[in-house]
Amino acid sequence: MLYAASILSIIMVLAAIWVVLTPNLLQAIIIFALVSLVASALFLFMQAPDVAITEAAIGAGMSTAIFIFSYKRIYKTK
Amino acid sequence: MNKEKSLFTNVFAVAFLIIIGFSIYKVAVSKDNGINLLDKNKVENRVAYRYVNKNVLDENSTYKFGGQAEDSAANIVTSIVADYRLFDTTLEVIVLFISIMGFSMVMPKEKELIKPSSSIIKHWSPILIVFMVMTGFYMFINGHLSPGGGFPAGAILSTAVLLGFLSKTKVPSQKTFKYIEALSGILIFLMGIIAYVINGSFFYNFLEGGRIGNILSGGIIPIFYSLVAFKVASELSSVFYDFYQEGEDYELN
Numbered sequence: 475m476l477y478a479a480s481i482l483s484i485i486m487v488l489a490a491i492w493v494v495l496t497p498n499l500l501q502a503i504i505i506f507a508l509v510s511l512v513a514s515a516l517f518l519f520m521q522a523p524d525v526a527i528t529e530a531a532i533g534a535g536m537s538t539a540i541f542i543f544s545y546k547r548i549y550k551t552k
Numbered sequence: 553m554n555k556e557k558s559l560f561t562n563v564f565a566v567a568f569l570i571i572i573g574f575s576i577y578k579v580a581v582s583k584d585n586g587i588n589l590l591d592k593n594k595v596e597n598r599v600a601y602r603y604v605n606k607n608v609l610d611e612n613s614t615y616k617f618g619g620q621a622e623d624s625a626a627n628i629v630t631s632i633v634a635d636y637r638l639f640d641t642t643l644e645v646i647v648l649f650i651s652i653m654g655f656s657m658v659m660p661k662e663k664e665l666i667k668p669s670s671s672i673i674k675h676w677s678p679i680l681i682v683f684m685v686m687t688g689f690y691m692f693i694n695g696h697l698s699p700g701g702g703f704p705a706g707a708i709l710s711t712a713v714l715l716g717f718l719s720k721t722k723v724p725s726q727k728t729f730k731y732i733e734a735l736s737g738i739l740i741f742l743m744g745i746i747a748y749v750i751n752g753s754f755f756y757n758f759l760e761g762g763r764i765g766n767i768l769s770g771g772i773i774p775i776f777y778s779l780v781a782f783k784v785a786s787e788l789s790s791v792f793y794d795f796y797q798e799g800e801d802y803e804l805n
Contacts, residue, residue, distance in 0.1 A: 523699035524629050527691070531707035536788060539714055543795040 479519045486512040499545055507538040599636070603628050609765075625696035625773055626765050633701060634773045638755045641702075642740065645783055649737065652787045659794045669719050677719035684712035692781040696770035702777040706784025713789040717796070726793040733786035736779040743772065743779070 489509045493502045510533030517526035595601055606628070625631040633641055668674075688709040691700035716723040747756040755776075761769040 524701065524704075527700055527704040528707070531704050531711060535711045535714075536707055539711075540791065540795075543792070547795070 475519065479516060482512050482515055482519075486516070499548075500542075503538060503541045503545060506541070507534050510534040510537070603631075625770050627696055627698065629699070630696045630701060630770075630773060630777075634696070634776060635757065638776075641780070642744070642755070644703075645737070645740070645780060648784065648787055649733075652791060655791065656794045661794075673719045677715050677721055681712045681716050681721065684708055684715070688712065688781065688785070692777045693774055694767070695777040696773045697765065697767070702780030703784055705777070705781040707788065709781065709785035710788035713785070714792055717792050726790055729786040729790045729793075733783050733790070736783040736786070740776065740779045740783070743776065747772070 486509055489505050489512070493505045493509065496502050496505070510529060514526045514529035514534065517523075517529055625634065688705045691698075691708065692702055692705035695701040695705070713723055715721075744755045747758050748754050750756065750758045755772075757771040757773070759771040759775075761771045763769060767774075
């Protein structure tokens with residue numbers, strides 16, 4: 475359990491650094507969804523299923539969709 | 553004229569701050585029943601103590617009309633969110649409503665064609681939507697027993713709407729969502745007012761529940777959660793309609 479959590483948190487930190495450093499906007503959005511997904515798994519490890527459900531639904535689902543919609547809108551106006 | 557107006561605003565702000573400070577002071581030094589801010593209370597009188605020692609498995613643990621708020625829900629998080637901090641939850645709903653209202657005011661309305669999706673999404677999305685809607689409904693009906701609640705349930709339902717929207721399955725129109733949202737928003741506050749009429753405190757848990765752990769043990773919590781879920785789902789779904797309104801694509805030459 476501890477090993478899985480530490481591996482997940484390392485993945486999360488690396489993905490978060492990737493989000494900040496990448497010049498590609500679409501790539502950043504997709505990796506940000508990955509960060510949210512790993513965060514929700516970590517919340518589940520910390521015995522907080524309520525927060526994990528909310529994070530998975532809103533962080534990984536809703537906000538990614540809204541980001542991609544606005545990305546397409548920006549791309550169109552350019 | 554302008555100067556006088558600003559002077560009036562400043563005086564009003566100072567008076568408002570003084571009233572708020574006086575109320576905080578009054579609450580801090582009050583000697584009423586319950587937990588006061590400046591008391592050196594025992595651990596047994598704290599709210600957290602009752603939560604830690606709550607026994608859900610006991611046969612006699614029922615929620616009665618006028619009972620303690622800690623016993624209204626088997627899930628501790630729910631009994632905090634939907635009992636102690638119900639004002640907080642209600643105002644959160646209003647915050648979400650105002651932010652989405654501002655979003656749809658700022659967003660320019662453009663009609664564009666939604667491209668037909670691939671056959672995989674087209675054929676699998678109705679099956680997935682059924683499961684997502686089932687999960688959402690389970691989450692707010694069982695919100696007082698298992699993890700979940702109004703907000704995650706609403707988010708899951710709106711994700712189901714998004715999937716139907718992207719795969720061009722038939723989904724309700726934006727007008728329907730607006731009606732659902734307005735109706736559930738009115739009903740939430742109507743429920744609070746009814747509780748005020750019955751007991752004298754806003755959002756009092758006035759329904760009688762059975763044994764803790766049963767599906768009908770939460771009193772008004774399942775009703776409140778279902779209204780919150782419908783409101784959140786319809787608000788978040790109307791965001792997608794603000795981005796993409798079905799019509800002719802303006803980019804096609």
